[in-house]
Amino acid sequence: MPHSKGMRLRVNGIVQGVGFRPFIWRLATELKLTGRVFNDTGGVIVELNCSAAQAGEFAELMLQQLPPLARIDAMHQEALDLPVFSSFAIDVSQSGIVTTGCAPDAATCPDCLSELFQPGDRRYHYPFINCTNCGPRLSIIRQIPYDRASTTMVEFTLCAACQQEYDNPADRRFHAQPNACPDCGPHCWLETPGGEPVASETPFQALGEALRDGQIVAIKGIGGVHLACDATNEQAVKRLRERKQRPHKALALMASNIEAIRQFARVNEQDEALLTHPAAPVVLLSRQENPEQYKIAPSVAPDNTKIGVMLPYSPVHHLLLAEVDFPLIMTSGNRSGEPQAITNDAARSQLNNIADVLLLHNRPIHNRLDDSVVVAGKYGTQILRRARGYAPASLPLPSGFSAGQTLIALGGQLKNTLCLIKDGRAVISQHLGDLHDASTFDEYLHTLQLYRELYENAAEHYVCDMHPEYLSTKHGVSLEEQGNHLTRVQHHHAHIGACLGDNQYPLAGDAVLGICLDGTGFGTDETLWGGEFLYGGYAAMKRIASLAPVPLIGGAQAIKSPWRSLYAQLRQCFTAGQLAEMTDICPQFADPMCNSFEKMLTMQLNCPLSSSAGRLFDAVATALGCAPAQITYEGQAAIRLESLAQTCQEDVEPYHLRITDNQVVPQAMWQQIITDLRQGRSKAAMAMAFHKGLVIALSEMTLKLKAAYDFTTVVLSGGVMQNLLLSEALQDTLQSSGFKVLTHQQLPANDGGIAFGQALVALAKNQ
Structure with missing residues (x-):
């Protein structure tokens, strides 16, 4: 030639x-x-x-x-x-097996949606319509290379018409691995909770009738099973909460289109772009104050001024929403504390006492994918949970990092994700959840093996958190015992490293100040940190200031009982006898258990010191009456406190938190709070005064540290930074003081981002 x-x-x-x-x-x-x-x-x-x-x-x-x-x-x-x-x-692939992993699952594209509702089209009302521009990817892949034989579609042989589309490069279904039609592809059916088939030629019409009757339905979709009910029916929502044993945590909604969402929530351009993106995440939106239509049930999100809403993202959802004229609850199909069901058998066993009817199908889901959650803020989009639609899209390593290193970061205990490094890129897994549940830990191990195979990552270097009791750390130790290299990275260093990497901050960049606010993380001094000022970069960071440490009375029990944090905080200012007389501030202070607290504090028994910002929020929330005696989900008290502050209609003076010996000390603030409570001040104003006061204290500490350390960039991370009222005000203040401020862009500020940070820190230490 x-x-x-x-x-x-x-x-x-x-x-x-x-x-x-x-x-x-x-x-x-x-x-x-x-x-x-x-x-x-x-x-x-x-x-x-x-x-x-x-x-x-x-x-x-x-x-x-x-x-x-x-x-x-x-x-x-x-x-x-x-x-x-x-x-x-x-041409066919030229260099052997293609090993670039897998694209994220994507919402139904406009072309497929048009065919779905076009009478006469051969895929009219077909619940599994897709093309190369949409449909399942990560949820169905079993191994590499990404072709039909490597997915759960292998058991469905293409008919002649589908095969012709698959083979034609001019067709938008060319090499669409999940391609199918009613003649050759998967199908769905209805079942009773007892597993009996429900005869129906139009299952979605039957589901619509069940939803109108206030019933709860289970729907197997792309990445797992959802539970749905009428979001405007308070009794149905309460029934779902009771059966699912999820008393307070917000439930996500699904509405048919943007105009339907506008009936009950405020949608700006940024929100609309997120809602209509192929990732189709749950978007947190402000409520319409007096909706004329679609009055959302109060029990949907009782702790929050915002509600999470998404658009239909699979043909199954589109067909269901076409049958009802109201928004639906669309929450994960699982029992409380267990991962979302993905198999038909798991749906039958987990949901038989929750759902009144189940819509199942025979396209297997190989990899569980929760719905992603995002919120649009003043400084861009915050990803709160990165899963379906976003994972496993990779991120480049910042400049200066070697493209030759290969390693795997194992993440944390809560909101776990994995991070695989190879060829100068980082692949971050979907949100896997909290590892204390055995089923979630099994999913974690499955996902680790899957990603190793998908990306041909044969790393013998692993990275984990320093906390010895995290299951991810214990797994790292077991891998180390098998001869692999293990690097332990301090929790908050990983948070700051993740944010630096999220902003492509170069390895050789100047030292930064990291402000990391979260619940708790194991510190280098073996105490529990959570309100930290760290100075340095990827390779090393030094703790140079913090929130004043306070005992966690009962250890982990203090996280579940916010009033224990209030007791510990006020015990820094008052005697035990004085606290016993403060039942007007906190009724639990009359509990005889407080006598045990005093013994525990005196003997330093199960009362580890912690600088946790999360526990400070818990204490303030309890004092202002917006925290339950026992929380039912992580961050509940802090979410209620932020929501309370957002209702404040007046300009308030901030509370005063003192800066002493490189610690932010809240004792003076507590004196003000007690006085304001007894004088009957608006609790919304008090909640706002706390947020403002904390922002000022963090900013003042930053300026103080600037006098002793050389930095111009401040990095904000940690789960507490998801509080937009706090983080946006802090960013405003720091920028007005001349600092460059970095916040998360593509990864969560919470523990869902730390695997990336762990990886970058380990890479920097081994450059």
């Missing part, structure tokens, strides 16, 4: 399994260019018989017209001798 000068484009990013090669084929054909496109182990290669100028034009159009699910992270062009091609072709 004769050769001539040509151009080669190497494209890296999310470019496999997302219709990228047929897109390139169509673009080249339109431009009348000859050549070929193929996958290799690192991405996609495009070879063109053309000049450099023509290749530049091609690349520009490629960037402008990318398929919806594609993402280009890097592109390199080079001139070389190429065969003279007679046409443009899609």
